[in-house]
Amino acid sequence: MSPVADATMTNTAAATDTDADRRPDLGLARRAALGDRDAFAEIFRRHGRSLYRYAVRMLNGDASEAEDAVQDALAKAWTNIASFRGDAELRTWLFRLTINEVTNRRRGRRPIAVDDQLLEVTPAQRHTDPSQHVINRELNAALDAALTELPWRQRSIWLLREVEGLSYTEIADSLTTSPTVVRGQLHRARRTLAIRLEQWR
């Protein structure tokens, strides 16, 4: 029998267990590309919630639109995952798909103009006996409200960096811009949000 015509070996630091829970993202992506539905389900389990969380905040809390956006992004991921070769992180690739879907839906909405010199501090509720749970809930609501008033790109960058933990380079790749622009937009976003939440300091 003739030997294998060509064998190229690479070392990768990855789990070998067939249990999808322990497999790294690239391994899961390869298996999903073969049609392994369990592998894709694990990808979804790891990243789906983050994609949805991002989509909800970018679509001003519209849960139904966010669900549609994430669903369409993941459908594209399922059909095109064979094209993912591991040049970037899988989550970056998934966020890029989600950003496209969210952006397409945003185009149908009226933009909210924001002058960051006129932003006001969001007043905190006064409680005679505030429980931490109530305070946290109100802070959460204040943040959500403040996010809807950020310019689109600042909002996206702040969420991707401060909530989802993507690097400047990953964010730049996802938004087709440069890390320098990302840093500048992030600084503006942080400044604006901090002012809006000053009352909770």
Next chain:
Amino acid sequence: MSATDEWPEDFESPVLDMAAGHLRERSDDRWVEISNRILTHAMSAVRRSKPVRAQAPGGVVHISEQVLTAHLQTVVDGIPGIELDRVDFDLDGDIYRGIELGVTVRYNERIIPLADAVRDAVAIELAVLLGPVTPRVTVTAMVVHVTDVNQY
């Protein structure tokens, strides 16, 4: 401030950081309710798959690359110590010309015997599935990834 200025990395806002932390930790109300629905719908999307010519007793038939890949995955995954992670068919129209396989081998496994086993198993399976086609079914190339169990 211009894009070339240095942005202060230490712009501090404990309240904002705390709010960001809350956002990371809290669950959106509908997530549990909708997550299964999202996944089910996403995976119902149809993947494009090229047809591959096969020779059946009754004449020429076509089998999709996806179906062939699913059969090969079952065959290769049945070989201990090795796992299939990529299949690229080389087609001339709908005629099979060759196949490149990507496999993952556990560290310390003997690669050559495993690769030979995969090549033979895949060639046999493809011959069964495609029938007596011309040119004869062969496995063209294989890419082997070696993984290190000690990393986890």
